[in-house]
Amino acid sequence: MTAPFDVAVIGPGPAGCACAIELARAGWRVALLGPLIDDDCRSGEVIGPNVRRYLPAEKALNGIPIRFVASEWADQGLEMRDLQLETGRAAVTAARPALDQYLLAEACGAGIRHIAAKVLWCSRDDATWRIHLAGIAAPLAARFVVEATGRGGRSPAVDGAKRHYLDRLVVLWRLVAAEGADDNTLHLAASADGWWYRVPNGHGRDFLALVTDADLVPAGTRTGFFEMCAARTEFTADITTPLTPVRITDARTSLRLPQSAPGWIPIGDAAFSLDPLSGDGVSRALVDGIEIARFLTSGSAPDGPTWDLRDVAADRMRRLMRQLSARFDYYAAVTRWPESVFWSRRRSAADLYKRGDKAIIFQDPRRATALSIDGGI
Incomplete structure (x- = not known):
């Protein structure tokens, strides 16, 4: 087994790379695990103005500036927003895989070790993770695992980490x-x-x-x-x-519970994924990766090397609830199709949400149910 890394980050997407870069710049030994994924459907992603400061100019990534949002959503007709006027800068399309390649190069330049092998499974004892990789005999050792594996699949590290879906x-x-x-x-x-x-x-x-x-x-x-x-x-x-x-x-909205375990935390879409209406997938991934890295490297970590992440996970859930509340309000503005199955489901979920106490609304093909997140963070 190799000498232990401080942190192993599983998944070299935006969240994983941002976390790895921040950790490496703080002087930590970081392994970034997994191959880059080239998925055509990500060509519709947009990076919001609030996180443009983390990236180079759009021309370096072949991104296209998005200054205006034209919305025919609610009943009042066409609405136009000028992002340049509102925030001081435009949004930009996330040209994939150029964005991922840029972030991975930045991470390697910061001193991380990238191993482009699939993570098969992980085990933990004596506060050390042993991470088994496809095609590599010896497991990789790390004190902490950050999981940035995106929307799909099971957790390779925590067997009980289950993804719950809020819609279809x-x-x-x-x-x-x-x-x-x-x-x-x-x-x-x-x-x-x-x-x-x-x-x-x-x-x-x-x-x-x-x-x-x-x-x-x-x-x-x-x-x-x-x-x-x-x-x-x-x-x-x-x-x-x-x-x-x-x-x-x-494009299902989903949440992984628990949100943390000893020596492990998911970030980005691996923690929770929002539907495309939020428009902040890449932006949230970058910010989440940076915030978790700063927590791990800060002196404010409550229990030193054990990293009690319960407060971090609870704060993340509060942010998710605020985003879901805003989404329900946005959906509620659409009243033109009272007989629509799609929109009636959104109205039903919004009603349950408003009646629930610290609950998130989950739907399956037969019913909508409210699931409490108390104790699940």
Whole structure:
């Protein structure tokens, strides 16, 4: 077994890299584990103005500045927001995998050791983790594990860490011909079937997506359903210029419980994932990774090397509850389709949330239920 690292970070995405960089800059020995993932569906992601300071100029990452948000959401018609005017800088599209490659290079430059092998399983004894990697005989040792493995899959470190789902959202998407060569606008539009999202993708292309519930998409008719729904919205013109087939990806809001264990904490989407309406996946990943790293390296850690993370996890849950509350308010503004299955589910979940006491609303195909998070952090 190799000499122990201070921290092993599982997952070299934005959250994992941000955490590893911050730890390495504080002088800690850090191993960053796992291969980079190249997933086409991430081409629709946007980095908000609040975290642009953590990244280089958009041109270095082939990102596209997004200054305006055009929303046809509530009943009052089109609304325009100027992010440059409101915050002092524009948002930018997250050009993947260029963003991930940049962050990984920064992490390696800070002195971390990247091992591009899949983590198979982990065990812990005597306050030391032993991490078993595919194709490597000797386990890697670390005092602490930060899990940044994204939305899917089981935890390789904590068997009892279970992901709970709050909804059944999926994203149906395709690339279409761009409406304008210099478009710097993100478009949102509610519809009876869910809601639409369009953002420039570069090279004369736009990323066009429908966010809806998985069980509302008829089996075997993905493209027909997508085009039928688009024909009832402002995006009618977009379906006439498709550049790729319609694809589908998981977009469920989810929460992993527990949120911490001795010597272990999940970050980014591995901790909780929000639906695309939040628009802050990459931003939240970067901030979460940096905040956890600063806690681990600070003198304020309550129990020194044991790192009692319960207060950190509780604060994270409070932030999640605030974000869910804001989302319910945003969904409640849509009243145009009282018979819509998609929107009636959101109204029911919002009603349960408002009646619940420290509860998060979870849905399955048969019912909506409230699950208390007390004791689960």
